[in-house]
Amino acid sequence: MATDPAPIALDILNRVDDASFATALDGVFEHAPWIVEAAAGHRPFASLADLHTTLTGIVRDAPPEQRLALVRGHPDLAGKAARAGNLTSDSTAEQASAGLDRLSDDEYAAFHRLNDAYHAKFGFPFIVCVRRHGKESILVAFARRLENTPQTELDTALAEVLRIGALRLDQRVTATDRLPVHGRLSTHILDTHRGRPAEGVAVELFELTGADSARLVTRAVTNADGRTDAPLLAGRPLPTARYELRFHLGAYFAKLEVPLADPPFLDVVPVRFAIAEPEGHYHVPLLATPWSYSTYRGS
Amino acid sequence: MATDPAPIALDILNRVDDASFATALDGVFEHAPWIVEAAAGHRPFASLADLHTTLTGIVRDAPPEQRLALVRGHPDLAGKAARAGNLTSDSTAEQASAGLDRLSDDEYAAFHRLNDAYHAKFGFPFIVCVRRHGKESILVAFARRLENTPQTELDTALAEVLRIGALRLDQRVTATDRLPVHGRLSTHILDTHRGRPAEGVAVELFELTGADSARLVTRAVTNADGRTDAPLLAGRPLPTARYELRFHLGAYFAKLEVPLADPPFLDVVPVRFAIAEPEGHYHVPLLATPWSYSTYRGS
């Protein structure tokens, strides 16, 4: 991400000439400069939401051929262009975020087969807002969408194009508002043995990427309020995927010199859950003693 | 276990001649027939507990040299005799129960080093009642006991000899009583979404044998009362080890057509815990909705 252009402020975008405006937003829509070019004339925008609504309207009101061309301008997921390094920098970063740059040969072959079947049926590439997904959920969506009718699927593809555009816009432009494209995952540990927040508990978040494989997403330690100083995930969509939180409870109670069994009945407590709403707020707390715990989707 | 001799009833043992009595109990103490021979004269025994108390007394009252010889008569754990297949059938089955017959080269080397250090310090082999342990807990016990003084360690070794004998006795002899050498692990699933026992939930029990390795111990499905028809573990000591129960909750609620997220927030719920009392009763229930669960050491 080091080479990303610095974000530009909306009030500057409102003032620059049309060409600069179009350059600044180049790539928000993949290989479709006409969208941001058309938006230039609608300035000034009161907010980022206002700009996004305008862009959405331009896409929706475009003639069918142009909408189809917009969809066709996208690369295949995990396709040959990706393997050859011929993607836009946005697409490259996005596909990497879901691990599509680290597929096994079998997985690559699976994507290849799905891409072929999809092209054969619909005549355009499969588009999905990758940052809202893990690898498994992309495959699930791929298989499901293959069942759609052509018209439904074209609408679905355009909706994904707009989601991708919204995310890119939110990263490129600063304003007093932000687009509602971010989710949040947080936790909280209550020590119900002592009736207070559990401070100093190590917590790890893993994404479960297969039956037996997991990828460490982040680590944190709870503060005096039993929370992590920052959310475990925030400022981005939460990829639809399966996760595991690991709470290092045994070490916490051992340090407090609470009487424990040897080995302790509970040590590292795993909590597995799936995220299904990338823009949602997931709060997954733990209420624990050395002998019991509860967890739930909180708020 | 197919070639194990059939158990013999205590009231028969009380009536047969001394030689037959000794033969029937041959091997309850490893390479030490004098213990059961001495017990023959104390008959009749009112109960298995009575017989075991008598055997324990004979060991405790034996002269020091004989007690030391008893200890020395045991094989090394995961030692050369084991590798060469030169153990008694009891020892072979016991060592296999903790996976000592399936060690990696590194693990074998670790046992080898510990055996050498132990012999060098104490002059007799390391004895532990293997059926009460997993591989990890044997290694923990081994390292801890190396710190003991010779006298404490000789007492510890003899206590383990008596534990091994009690287990073998309990398998060989039937009586109206049983020796208190058995633990029990059970579970129970309450569906607190619907306020009733959760029927038809698949449950798996794994023993965690390393940082990333697990061994399936048993599978079951809950009945109309939310329990498994038989305990998950029973009729033997519970090996001191780390375990993971996996409750297939997502499939259960999906079958009931309860509204779920996609993917469901909770699917396979893992509960990790350790057993520290091989003769204890561990009840590990789950109270669950599609969005929350609690677990605890129950009774």
Next chain:
Amino acid sequence: MATDPAPIALDILNRVDDASFATALDGVFEHAPWIVEAAAGHRPFASLADLHTTLTGIVRDAPPEQRLALVRGHPDLAGKAARAGNLTSDSTAEQASAGLDRLSDDEYAAFHRLNDAYHAKFGFPFIVCVRRHGKESILVAFARRLENTPQTELDTALAEVLRIGALRLDQRVTATDRLPVHGRLSTHILDTHRGRPAEGVAVELFELTGADSARLVTRAVTNADGRTDAPLLAGRPLPTARYELRFHLGAYFAKLEVPLADPPFLDVVPVRFAIAEPEGHYHVPLLATPWSYSTYRGS
């Protein structure tokens, strides 16, 4: 209850002459000796269930006038006959079980009005198996059943007659089986602070008889398994009513010298619930620390 006749064994009932049989079962159906008289010829009965099925069939197959007379033979609930002491001993005991002998003047007037309206609409007295109800739930049923059509209500009344008969039969006759007329309420306290059953906790069960009134039903103290030695309610239908369990948790933890706030955060923990299935099994456990608790309908 002191003057209740001793129960008689089914195999004796199967052998005595018809008159003795009828006498033994006199009163199982209020003022309707013809039912048990007709049953005498169906002997022998293999079980109490068999006898009950036969009695039910006799009632069901009786001509309409006789069925109506059976219903009309019952006294009013909390009516003039009750106030004057002119009920059968069964009816007296039953009405007392729901507190109908201890009504306030307002409550008596309410029953009086309902009885009048019911007689006016249906031409027979309101019959309900009182032992399955608390005072509140009788009033609720009374008001609801006033909405029924005459035919539905006659069927309902006969069903209640058969329920009353089943309960009386179950008390009068011993056999290897019992009729499924009994419910059960039990509890269990887990101390999740220490990971073991909570022993020695005082528990009280109250029936909530009004907005601010409660009647102590029973008291108990938990044993070493965290349970009460006997169920809180058993061997009878559980009256449909609101209840409150009070768990004396503060005293329990104080005795264990667990560090507590002063006054303790939790002291007497009330759990309010309603019973809606008189023949059901209600298990209402408590999982508690000095700072938290959970309760649920268990099994």
Next chain:
Amino acid sequence: MATDPAPIALDILNRVDDASFATALDGVFEHAPWIVEAAAGHRPFASLADLHTTLTGIVRDAPPEQRLALVRGHPDLAGKAARAGNLTSDSTAEQASAGLDRLSDDEYAAFHRLNDAYHAKFGFPFIVCVRRHGKESILVAFARRLENTPQTELDTALAEVLRIGALRLDQRVTATDRLPVHGRLSTHILDTHRGRPAEGVAVELFELTGADSARLVTRAVTNADGRTDAPLLAGRPLPTARYELRFHLGAYFAKLEVPLADPPFLDVVPVRFAIAEPEGHYHVPLLATPWSYSTYRGS
């Protein structure tokens, strides 16, 4: 409270003449104008905390006779002056806050006896910061403090004088800081049946004022986040007392058309707890389904 003087800003207090300063803070210490008079010369105060520290120092450094006089200047709790209406307006409002103006004759007699015993032992009136207590906890403190030595009790009384002064000061003077004299009680309801906050649940908070008596403190309804818009108690010390929260859960689930028993297993859920730290934050959440709930001291 309608006639309370409007609070005055600290920066104004820092600028007015000495006499106006003393007048503005008149009554912060009962019948002891010398304390605020002495503080005037220490101006300007950087914060309310700074002013309070200065006042505390003046009291601590005063000669013993003056400290004793300060204590002796306070009225009896629930004493003759209170009954006759001869208290300062601050004292009147404070004693009313704990219900000391609504004592039964028995309670009044109990206070009278304790006041007499206390005067007899210590020679000064019993002083307690009433706003930090309920009636029961005042009586408990009264009885306990009667056991103190005279010196300990004089220190205790002065500490209470300073607490009373801090509270009055915090009400009288506005500044960028506030004194740490406030507690907070909040709640949060999670609907774990549906995995989201429970919106629209009526909640009542009662103070339990005797074995069978309760006083409604406040009512609220949960918002879309399952919380009440404002804390249940805040902006004041939380009186040390026993409380009961009543959550109207049955009505909430009935409105959602969740299948319930009739009557519902859970309807109004009472949670009883005590507050022992008047300046603490008590968060008492409820996690509930129609068949289960958990509560705990959270954060």
